[in-house]
Amino acid sequence: MGIEPKTLEELKSICRLRKRRQDYKETLTRDTVDRHEVYANEMEMISVGKKPDNLRDLIPEGEIILTFNIMYPILFQRFKHVRAYQTLQVLGSQKLSDLRDAICCVSDLQVFGEFSNNPDMVPQFISKDHYKSAFFFFNGTFFNDTRFPECQDISTTTQEWARTRDFPEFKTAKMEDTSFYDLKMKVGFPYLYTHQGDCEHVVILTDVRLVHRDDCLDIKLYPLITHKHRVVTRKCSVCHLYISRWITTNDAFAPTEPCLFCDQCFRMFHYDDEGNKLGDFLAYAYVDPGTFN
Numbered sequence: 580m581g582i583e584p585k586t587l588e589e590l591k592s593i594c595r596l597r598k599r600r601q602d603y604k605e606t607l608t609r610d611t612v613d614r615h616e617v618y619a620n621e622m623e624m625i626s627v628g629k630k631p632d633n634l635r636d637l638i639p640e641g642e643i644i645l646t647f648n649i650m651y652p653i654l655f656q657r658f659k660h661v662r663a664y665q666t667l668q669v670l671g672s673q674k675l676s677d678l679r680d681a682i683c684c685v686s687d688l689q690v691f692g693e694f695s696n697n698p699d700m701v702p703q704f705i706s707k708d709h710y711k712s713a714f715f716f717f718n719g720t721f722f723n724d725t726r727f728p729e730c731q732d733i734s735t736t737t738q739e740w741a742r743t744r745d746f747p748e749f750k751t752a753k754m755e756d757t758s759f760y761d762l763k764m765k766v767g768f769p770y771l772y773t774h775q776g777d778c779e780h781v782v783i784l785t786d787v788r789l790v791h792r793d794d795c796l797d798i799k800l801y802p803l804i805t806h807k808h809r810v811v812t813r814k815c816s817v818c819h820l821y822i823s824r825w826i827t828t829n830d831a832f833a834p835t836e837p838c839l840f841c842d843q844c845f846r847m848f849h850y851d852d853e854g855n856k857l858g859d860f861l862a863y864a865y866v867d868p869g870t871f872n
């Protein structure tokens with residue numbers, strides 16, 4: 580071939596070296612499936628083409644499936660206009676309250692109050708159990724959640740404001756008495772879901788269609804979550820390992836102000852063996868937005 584044996588030998592050794600390096604690199608490839616993907620796969624395996632065990636739970640022929648994108652709350656700085664936080668499928672015969680119960684938002688898990696003196700009290704104060712009022716706003720009507728005695732009509736503030744500014748009168752209705760069949764909705768139009776006083780989510784209906792035999796046919800699995808946007812979790816500023824559960828201020832032990840801690844590091848730094856508080860600081864429960872990943 581006109582190549583000197585010496586050059587040929589040199590080329591061969593380069594190729595061997597390259598092949599060896601390539602093989603080595605392949606062994607370094609990590610399995611990139613994370614818990615978000617594992618969860619998404621599991622959800623899909625549970626739901627796609629699922630037939631119910633009991634025939635009574637079979638979705639009747641002719642039922643419609645509505646797909647809703649629930650956007651990030653307006654309070655959330657990033658992604659608040661662009662990304663769907665959750666995508667849910669509901670059945671036309673389901674009540675608006677079923678959709679409300681399926682929307683998981685970090686505001687429902689917030690804990691109000693300062694807990695540096697009694698950190699074990701925290702789990703008893705989740706907002707969802709205390710502040711149950713919520714409404715959807717569809718086509719000029721506020722659909723309030725009135726299922727519990729402590730529910731209030733939190734849309735009154737908006738209605739009174741609108742009345743003083745010559746807006747047309749808004750109607751109110753009960754979300755638990757209204758099914759999606761009762762509504763006239765526009766695909767792609769921004770509607771509103773408000774809970775916890777001012778946690779406002781834009782809700783967009785993206786698709787309406789008849790149920791298909793390849794859909795999940797088990798009525799009990801609806802509303803069905805088909806997508807969740809992943810948020811990066813914020814790790815403890817000490818161990819950088821666990822998800823933060825505490826946020827402290829005025830804290831002499833903390834490297835930053837405010838500072839995030841996991842439960843273990845928080846207790847290790849701020850309490851002695853008997854659980855007595857060390858030093859002055861204020862501690863609040865922190866719920867990571869990545870909780871639902």
Ligand SMILES: [Zn+2]
Pocket residue numbers: 652684685686687774778779780
């Ligand atoms: Zn919310």
Ligand SMILES: [Zn+2]
Pocket residue numbers: 815816817818819820821840841842843844845
């Ligand atoms: Zn930690």
